[in-house]
Structure formats: structure tokens, C-alpha cells
Amino acid sequence: MSQDYLGEFEQMVLLSIMRLEGEAYGLAIRDELGSVAGRIPSSGSLYTTLDRMERKGLVESSAGESSRERGGRPRRYVRVTPEGQVMLARSRSRLMALWDGLEGALDR
Amino acid sequence: MSAHEPPRWLERVVEWAMPQGLSGQSAVGDLSEEYERRASRSPLRASIWYAGQTTSVLVYRIFTGSGAESTGDDSDLLMDLRWSLRSILRHPGFSFGVIAVLALGLGANTAVYSVVDGTLGKTDWWAEPDRTMEVWPGSGFSYGNVEIYREETTAYRTVGGYLELALALRTPDGESQSVNGVRITPSLFRSLAAQPMLGRAFSDDDAVVGIEPVAIIGEALWKQSFAGDPGIVGKQIDLSGQSVTVVGVQPAGAVAPGGRTSVWIPLVMDPRDDDYFKAQNLTMVAVLRDGAGMRDAAADLVAYTEHLTWLWPSFYPEAWAAGRANVERADAAQRAMISTPLLLLLAGTILLLLVTALNVGNLLLGRAVERRKELAVRASLGAGRGRIVRQLLVEGLVITLLALVAGLVFAINASTWIAGLFVGEAIVSASPILSASVLLFSLGVAGFSWLVVNGVPVAHFLRTQRSGLNVAPDSGATVQRTLVTVQAALATLLLVSATLLLVTVENLRSVPLGFEPDRLVAVELSPPSDRVVDIPAARDLYDRLVERVGALPGVEAVGLTGWLPLRAQAPTAPINLESAPVLVRAESVNAPKHYVDPGFFTTLGIEPLAGRLLNSDDRAMGPSAVVVNETLANRLWPNGNAVGQRIAIDPHAWESWLPVVGVIPDIRSGDITGPIGPAMYVALAEAPTRDITLVVRTSGDPAGVIPVLQRTVSEVDPLVPVRSIDPMQYVARSAYSTSWVMMGLLIVLALLATGLGVLGIYAVLAHHVALTRREIGVRMALGAQPEVVVGGVVRSGLILAGIGIVIGNVAALWSTRFLESLLFEVSALAPWAFILPAVALSLAAALAAWVPAVRAGRLPPAEVLRSD
Numbered sequence: 001m002s003q004d005y006l007g008e009f010e011q012m013v014l015l016s017i018m019r020l021e022g023e024a025y026g027l028a029i030r031d032e033l034g035s036v037a038g039r040i041p042s043s044g045s046l047y048t049t050l051d052r053m054e055r056k057g058l059v060e061s062s063a064g065e066s067s068r069e070r071g072g073r074p075r076r077y078v079r080v081t082p083e084g085q086v087m088l089a090r091s092r093s094r095l096m097a098l099w100d101g102l103e104g105a106l107d108r
Numbered sequence: 109m110s111a112h113e114p115p116r117w118l119e120r121v122v123e124w125a126m127p128q129g130l131s132g133q134s135a136v137g138d139l140s141e142e143y144e145r146r147a148s149r150s151p152l153r154a155s156i157w158y159a160g161q162t163t164s165v166l167v168y169r170i171f172t173g174s175g176a177e178s179t180g181d182d183s184d185l186l187m188d189l190r191w192s193l194r195s196i197l198r199h200p201g202f203s204f205g206v207i208a209v210l211a212l213g214l215g216a217n218t219a220v221y222s223v224v225d226g227t228l229g230k231t232d233w234w235a236e237p238d239r240t241m242e243v244w245p246g247s248g249f250s251y252g253n254v255e256i257y258r259e260e261t262t263a264y265r266t267v268g269g270y271l272e273l274a275l276a277l278r279t280p281d282g283e284s285q286s287v288n289g290v291r292i293t294p295s296l297f298r299s300l301a302a303q304p305m306l307g308r309a310f311s312d313d314d315a316v317v318g319i320e321p322v323a324i325i326g327e328a329l330w331k332q333s334f335a336g337d338p339g340i341v342g343k344q345i346d347l348s349g350q351s352v353t354v355v356g357v358q359p360a361g362a363v364a365p366g367g368r369t370s371v372w373i374p375l376v377m378d379p380r381d382d383d384y385f386k387a388q389n390l391t392m393v394a395v396l397r398d399g400a401g402m403r404d405a406a407a408d409l410v411a412y413t414e415h416l417t418w419l420w421p422s423f424y425p426e427a428w429a430a431g432r433a434n435v436e437r438a439d440a441a442q443r444a445m446i447s448t449p450l451l452l453l454l455a456g457t458i459l460l461l462l463v464t465a466l467n468v469g470n471l472l473l474g475r476a477v478e479r480r481k482e483l484a485v486r487a488s489l490g491a492g493r494g495r496i497v498r499q500l501l502v503e504g505l506v507i508t509l510l511a512l513v514a515g516l517v518f519a520i521n522a523s524t525w526i527a528g529l530f531v532g533e534a535i536v537s538a539s540p541i542l543s544a545s546v547l548l549f550s551l552g553v554a555g556f557s558w559l560v561v562n563g564v565p566v567a568h569f570l571r572t573q574r575s576g577l578n579v580a581p582d583s584g585a586t587v588q589r590t591l592v593t594v595q596a597a598l599a600t601l602l603l604v605s606a607t608l609l610l611v612t613v614e615n616l617r618s619v620p621l622g623f624e625p626d627r628l629v630a631v632e633l634s635p636p637s638d639r640v641v642d643i644p645a646a647r648d649l650y651d652r653l654v655e656r657v658g659a660l661p662g663v664e665a666v667g668l669t670g671w672l673p674l675r676a677q678a679p680t681a682p683i684n685l686e687s688a689p690v691l692v693r694a695e696s697v698n699a700p701k702h703y704v705d706p707g708f709f710t711t712l713g714i715e716p717l718a719g720r721l722l723n724s725d726d727r728a729m730g731p732s733a734v735v736v737n738e739t740l741a742n743r744l745w746p747n748g749n750a751v752g753q754r755i756a757i758d759p760h761a762w763e764s765w766l767p768v769v770g771v772i773p774d775i776r777s778g779d780i781t782g783p784i785g786p787a788m789y790v791a792l793a794e795a796p797t798r799d800i801t802l803v804v805r806t807s808g809d810p811a812g813v814i815p816v817l818q819r820t821v822s823e824v825d826p827l828v829p830v831r832s833i834d835p836m837q838y839v840a841r842s843a844y845s846t847s848w849v850m851m852g853l854l855i856v857l858a859l860l861a862t863g864l865g866v867l868g869i870y871a872v873l874a875h876h877v878a879l880t881r882r883e884i885g886v887r888m889a890l891g892a893q894p895e896v897v898v899g900g901v902v903r904s905g906l907i908l909a910g911i912g913i914v915i916g917n918v919a920a921l922w923s924t925r926f927l928e929s930l931l932f933e934v935s936a937l938a939p940w941a942f943i944l945p946a947v948a949l950s951l952a953a954a955l956a957a958w959v960p961a962v963r964a965g966r967l968p969p970a971e972v973l974r975s976d
Binding site: 025026027030042043044045047048050051054061063066070071073074075076078108 | 113119126127130131134135136137138139140141142144160163165166167168169414655690
């Protein structure tokens with residue numbers, strides 16, 4: 001069955017990719033997640049999630065430049081697909097709906 | 109090339125774990141880019157970081173391989189772990205029990221394996237164990253024999269001999285201490301697996317008659333008695349009154365040959381020495397030359413024995429060359445005593461673990477059935493089959509890992525305990541639990557039990573899945589029925605083995621020794637040669653010992669013997685009959701010659717069957733009288749007229765006839781399991797002997813007298829080392845110590861496994877009855893008699909167990925052959941050893957089925973039907 005909601009980590013990864021605007025590859029996403037969301041994921045979970053989202057069509061990737069310090073291996077630049085953006089928007093509106101009217105509730 | 113590169117092998121692991129193509133390539137690239145960044149600050153930390161990332165990639169790949177149906181959160185594995193921990197903590201008693209039982213099983217396996225690992229293969233006495241042979245020409249070897257053999261052999265490149273002896277060591281602080289020594293030919297010493305850690309080995313120059321004596325000492329002795337003096341090599345020590353130069357130190361654990369050696373002395377003898385040919389007390393060991401095999405060794409021995417017979421026809425009558433000569437691997441005896449029982453023990457613990465794991469699996473299955481609704485709900489909510497199986501697997505893994513950790517802690521204590529059980533078997537030792545091979549083994553058995561523990565509930569779950577989510581209440585039944593059968597089969601197999609071993613133990617205990625070992629103490633002494641240099645000197649020492657010990661309070665009787673019954677076999681001597689001289693008889697007779705004093709018989713409580721015992725009049729300066737045992741009397745004089753016959757027992761004085769003055773009942777000597785052979789007894793004072801044992805009968809507990817005995821002997825002569833002081837009961841037990849300890853352990857294992865197996869059968873049947881309560885209720889509501897219901901349940905239980913018992917018996921028919929070498933006076937295929945366990949297990953299974961059946965039969969049908 002096809003998933004119609006995103007896990008929290010998936011949302012965070014997708015948002016990081018969008019924030020990086022075309023410069024999103026593994027390391028950059030990790031750094032972005034660490035500096036903005038305060039959560040550095042392990043390589044295992046990050047790459048597994050990227051692969052899974054690519055299979056679901058939420059992201060697409062292309063090979064980028066390779067360099068000396070990468071041992072000649074290419075970067076994998078990731079973009080959020082339109083479907084991914086739709087899913088993000090849906091997740092967001094669902095959360096907003098749930099938050100509606102509760103903005104003050106946590107301040108008490 | 110970059111300045112810093114991640115460890116190549118870790119990179120390989122990541123490459124292997126990541127998918128092929130861009131995704132994997134880029135991930136490896138990302139990691140090395142980050143590594144480079146970190147390594148410029150601290151290469152070590154960067155490597156640690158890289159290893160951590162590798163692990164995370166691995167873990168995620170293994171546990172989220174089928175990520176498609178995942179919920180999309182990164183913490184699938186964490187969720188599974190949390191779920192398992194929660195379900196473990198929800199039933200703390202249950203979980204603790206399960207983990208404890210598994211931990212015991214895993215710990216026992218690890219401990220036994222550490223002993224197997226530490227003992228087999230690592231304790232070779234000889235540098236080339238498969239080429240080193242012990243040669244036994246049918247009678248003892250003298251130094252001269254070894255020299256002849258060395259010249260004549262074509263099969264061996266090294267021929268040598270050794271002799272065990274006790275020595276009195278005077279330590280630097282003036283104390284006299286008894287140490288186990290070995291006199292060994294230098295070339296043979298150099299064939300030992302262990303060689304000195306300090307100083308040097310013996311060279312052939314050390315074995316020259318009249319040269320300054322040298323010795324090599326063991327590391328333990330060096331540390332204890334010489335405070336680990338680094339300058340010990342070259343120093344003089346006092347060994348049995350002789351000043352000896354230390355030339356080397358053998359590393360700790362080197363106890364060969366002899367098994368308890370802590371001092372090595374070169375063996376050398378002057379051809380003019382009386383003992384050169386006469387003292388046949390050497391063990392001859394030889395190393396095959398390149399290309400030579402067992403066949404050459406055997407041919408060599410035949411040629412040698414023929415030569416001896418030709419040289420000394422009276423001393424080496426042809427008859428013994430035929431059957432008694434033997435050549436085998438020098439470590440054959442130790443291997444037979446140790447390896448077979450150890451491997452059997454390991455097999456037993458693995459079976460025990462299997463039974464344990466099956467039981468734990470059954471318990472988890474019980475819970476899985478209880479949880480069937482929870483699992484069904486989860487499945488209907490979209491959790492895939494794989495996901496649920498994975499959760500069950502993670503739960504089993506957590507339980508197994510917790511049990512493994514607890515089991516390792518248990519094993520650390522248990523392995524030294526098991527190794528310690530083998531009293532005096534210095535070649536049994538345990539590997540450290542935290543060594544690579546032991547850890548690998550325990551990981552292996554843990555993985556194995558994980559499979560078994562999880563296999564049961566997972567098999568059940570998959571079955572229920574196939575039959576749809578609407579699970580029938582007895583859906584665990586098929587898996588559980590199989591479990592009953594398997595448990596019954598394993599229990600039968602182990603119970604048959606336990607029965608055979610129990611009978612063996614009983615048979616060994618009831619072997620008639622020829623005397624009552626209670627309240628007897630044996631004190632083995634090794635007087636230095638100057639103390640027994642001639643008959644008057646020896647007699648003086650013996651008299652003083654007997655007098656002082658006999659006067660001690662709590663001592664009822666004291667005697668002396670050259671060869672302690674049950675511990676050693678006296679060297680044999682050929683017998684010449686006055687009525688039928690040996691040279692004209694077709695068949696000659698050899699018999700062990702025991703030197704004893706008159707007190708020996710009275711202390712052991714032996715009465716003559718005919719004639720009289722030796723008395724103090726027989727202690728003349730020369731041989732004067734012989735007492736023979738029943739077996740020898742019957743062989744030489746079948747008509748029963750032994751007393752009054754005359755025999756000669758010294759091949760160097762072939763016609764000095766001694767009267768046979770008495771016949772005594774057979775006394776067990778070295779070998780407790782073999783037939784009792786002929787034996788003869790002559791007065792101790794007729795020949796000075798180096799090895800002498802005091803046998804003491806006490807009025808009370810023999811253990812209480814031991815310290816006094818020790819003190820008294822050293823008061824009589826501080827230079828007479830005490831080799832051992834043991835209660836005779838202990839000597840009797842250690843005559844079959846290895847098999848004794850092994851069999852005890854095996855029996856305990858088998859009974860444990862059987863008990864667990866029966867419990868498992870009960871649990872399965874009880875559970876089965878609980879699940880079929882509704883059916884029972886319906887049948888009883890329809891008018892079925894309770895007896896019929898109960899009978900039905902018991903019958904089905906018995907059928908399942910019966911199938912298992914038959915399978916177990918068939919397996920036992922095949923496998924008891926491995927026990928054969930341990931058994932004594934019982935056949936590995938003794939029918940009752942198969943029938944008794946079958947009957948006992950059937951009864952146990954019937955009882956295990958009857959209890960829950962009766963409980964079900966008593967319930968009012970209406971209540972049963974309402975409750976579900």
C-alpha cells in the first residue's frame with residue numbers, strides 16, 4: 001500500500017534538501033540537519049532514508065563532480081520531486097490543522 | 109591522492125553494505141570527504157568516527173533491507189528494540205527466567221568449550237606429537253635397552269627415555285621441599301614441545317658420566333622457591349643432598365613428560381653400573397625419522413624384541429614378544445583419557461542447550477499465541493509479515509544477547525571449576541573465556557540458540573499467517589506437537605546415555621579391591637639413593653619410619669610397600685619353576701614382584717587363603733620366601749598345592765629357589781578396569797628400593813592424621829621427600845578419576861536435559877489442554893464422561909511422546925558407540941538401558957498429560973464455554 005504520510009525524519013530530510021537549493025548531497029544534508037535542526041543523523045539512517053524516498057519517488061538524484069578528497073567518487077545531488085513537495089505540503093497542512101487553536105496551549 | 113584516507117577495510121565494508129551504483133558510490137565518497145575533514149584535526153578520532161558510521165550503515169542495511177514497507181521513520185530498528193524491551197519488561201519474572209535458563213545453557217557450553225579449547229591441541233607434550241612414539245617391549249626398559257635400541261633402530265632419529273622421581277629440594281631459606289622430577293635423556297628433552305625460557309636445554313655433553321650435575325627447573329618453582337631470581341641460571345641448588353647447577357628455566361605449564369614435572373635432570377648411566385640393564389624402570393620415547401611411519405616403528409620393535417630374546421633367552425622368553433610388545437603415539441593415553449570424554453561432554457552440553465532453547469522457544473510460542481490478537485491487529489493495520497517476523501527476531505535477539513552476557517560471566521567462573529575437577533590431570537586446562545576462539549564459539553552457540561528460540565514462534569506465526577488473520581485458537585498445536593516429539597526424542601537419547609554411565613559408575617564402585625580402603629592413608633616417599641644404598645641402610649630407614657608412625661596416636665597399623673595398590677603396577681619379573689624349569693616349558697609366566705613388609709598385609713586386613721603371610725623372619729639379608737596371589741597360584745599350580753613349591757624370580761640367579769609360603773586373595777594394582785593378573789610378594793628388606801609407600805590404618809578420620817604423618821616423616825629424615833599423602837579412598841577414586849569426573853558431569857547434564865525435556869512436554873500439553881478447553885467443554889456438555897476426555901488427552905500426549913521415544917532410541921542405538929570407551933562392564937547396546945528410559949519417559953509423559961487433563965475434566969462445561 002502506498003504511504004500517504006511522511007515520517008518526521010523524512011520531513012526533516014526533505015526540508016533540508018529544499019533549503020540547500022540544488023547544493024544538496026549527503027554531507028551537506030547532514031550538516032544542514034545538524035546546524036538547523038540540531039540533529040546529526042547517522043550515515044546508516046540518512047542513506048537508507050534517501051534511498052527509500054527515491055524509490056517512492058519523493059526525491060531524484062544525479063551524479064555530480066568527484067574530487068581528490070572523495071577518492072574520486074562522485075557526489076549525489078538530490079532534488080525534491082513535485083510528488084515530494086505535494087507530500088510535504090500535505091504533511092504540513094495536516095499538522096497545521098491539528099495545531100489549530102492549540103497555539104497557546106503549550107505556553108501555560 | 110588525499111592526505112588522509114579512511115581505513116581501507118572499513119571502506120570495503122561500506123561499499124559492500126551500500127547498494128551498487130550512484131547511491132553507494134556517493135555515500136562512500138561523502139564518508140571519505142568527511143573523514144578527510146575530521147582527520148586533519150585528529151586522525152584517531154576520525155577513524156573511530158568512520159568505524160561508527162560503518163556500523164550504522166551495516167545495521168541499517170541488515171535490519172531495513174526491505175525498507176519499502178517501512179513506516180518511513182529512520183528509527184525502525186530502535187522501535188523494534190524498544191518494542192522488545194517493553195515486552196521483556198512487561199513480564200519481568202518470565203523474562204528473567206527465560207534469560208537465566210538460556211544463560212546457564214550458553215554459559216555451560218562456553219565453559220566446557222574453553223576447557224576443550226585449552227586442553228586439546230594446545231597441550232602437546234612433544235614438539236612433533238604425531239611422530240613421537242612410546243615403545244613398550246612388553247616389559248620395562250633399562251638404560252642399556254635404550255642404548256641398544258638407539259644403535260639398532262632404523263625407524264627413529266631420536267631414541268630416549270625418562271624416569272619420574274621425587275626429589276627433596278632445599279630452598280634458599282633452608283626448608284626441605286618435595287618436588288616432582290624427571291630424569292630424561294638430553295635428546296629427548298630437546299624433543300619436548302616446551303623449551304627453556306631462560307638459559308638452555310640439555311646438551312649431549314650434560315649426559316656424560318661423572319660430569320658436574322645440572323638441572324632445569326620449572327617457572328612456577330623458580331618463582332615460588334627462588335623468588336624469580338633473574339640470575340638463577342648458573343647457580344647451585346641442593347637437590348636431595350646433591351649440589352646441582354641450574355642451566356635453564358622451563359616456562360609455566362610445561363609439565364612434560366610425567367605431567368607434574370618441575371625439575372628436569374639429564375639421564376645418564378655408567379655401563380658398569382649394576383642397574384644399567386637391571387633397573388627396568390624407564391619409559392622409552394622415540395621420534396620417527398622423516399618418511400618413517402607406524403609400520404616401520406612396528407617392524408623395528410619386532411626386530412628388537414627378537415634380538416633381546418636371542419641375547420637373553422631366559423630373561424626375555426619369546427612368549428611375551430608375541431602379544432605384549434606395543435608401540436603407539438606417546439600422547440595416546442592422555443588423548444584417550446581426555447579427548448573422548450571432553451568431546452562427549454561438549455556434545456552433551458550442546459544437546460542440553462538445544463533442549464533449553466526448544467523450551468524457551470516453546471515459552472515464547474505460548475506468548476505469541478496469547479499475543480495472536482495483538483499481532484493480527486498489527487498485521488491488519490498494515491505492518492507487513494516481514495516486519496512482524498523482524499520484531500519477533502529482534503525480541504529473541506535481545507533475549508539471547510542478554511543471556512549471552514550473563515552466560516559469559518557464569519562461564520568465567522565455571523571453566524576454572526571444570527578444569528579443577530580433573531585432579532592431577534595437568535594436561536586439562538581452560539582457555540580464557542575472553543579469547544577469540546572461545547568468544548567465537550559462544551557467539552556461534554548463541555546464534556544457534558537464537559535460531560531455535562525464534563524458529564518456534566516464527567514458524568507458528570508464518571503458519572497462522574498462511575491460514576489467514578482469523579486465527580483458530582489451537583493454531584499453535586502443530587508446532588507444539590512437533591516440540592513434544594523432539595523433546596521426548598532428545599530426552600530419550602540423553603537418558604539412555606545417562607543410564608549406561610550410571611551403571612558404569614556403579615560397576616566401577618563395586619569392583620572388589622581386595623581390601624577395604626576406609627580409614628587407610630597412603631604416604632608415598634622417595635628416599636634419596638644414599639639413604640637406601642644397601643640393605644642395612646634401607647632397613648634402618650624403614651624401621652625408624654614404621655616405629656615412629658606406628659607410635660602416633662590415632663594410628664592402628666602401619667605397613668610398607670614398594671608399589672602402592674591402585675596407583676602403580678610393579679615391574680614384572682619372569683618366574684622359573686623348580687618343578688618345570690622355564691627353558692623347557694613352552695609358556696613362561698611373568699608376574700609383578702611387590703616388595704612389602706609384614707605390616708602391609710595386616711594393615712590392609714588381608715588373611716592368607718593357604719599357608720602363611722610374610723613375617724619378620726622372612727626379612728633375612730637375602731631372598732627367603734614368596735607369597736603369591738590366588739590368580740598366580742591357580743595358574744602355576746591348578747591342583748591347589750601352591751604352598752611348599754619352590755620358584756626362582758631373579759633371572760640373574762635363575763636357580764636360587766624360594767619357597768612359596770602362602771597364598772593371598774587378589775589385590776587390585778594399577779589398572780582398575782582390567783582383569784586381575786598374577787602377583788607375588790617378597791619381603792621389602794630383601795632389596796633396597798627407591799620408591800616406598802607407608803600404608804597407615806587410622807582409628808578415625810584419615811584426613812585428620814595427614815598433617816601429623818607429614819611432620820613425623822620429616823622428623824625421621826628431612827631429606828626423604830614425601831611425594832604424596834592421600835586417603836586410600838582418594839587413591840581408589842583417582843584410579844579412574846578422569847572417567848569418574850567426566851561421567852559425573854555427563855550424568856548431571858543428561859538428567860538436567862531430561863528434567864527440562866519432561867517439563868517442556870508438560871508445558872506443551874498443559875498449554876494444549878488450555879487451548880482445547882472449549883472443545884473439551886463442548887464434548888462434556890454433549891455428555892462425554894470425564895474419564896473419556898482425560899483418557900483422550902493422555903493418549904494423545906503418550907502418542908506424541910511415544911514417537912519421540914522411538915526416534916530417540918534409534919538415535920541412541922547409533923550414538924552410544926561414542927560412549928563405548930567410557931563404559932565398564934556394560935554393553936553400549938544393553939537392552940534395558942534402552943527400555944528403562946523409554947518406560948520412565950512414558951510414565952513422565954503420561955503424568956505430564958494427566959495433570960492438565962484432569963484439571964480440564966473437572967471444570968463445569970458451562971463455565972468453560974462461557975469463559976471463551
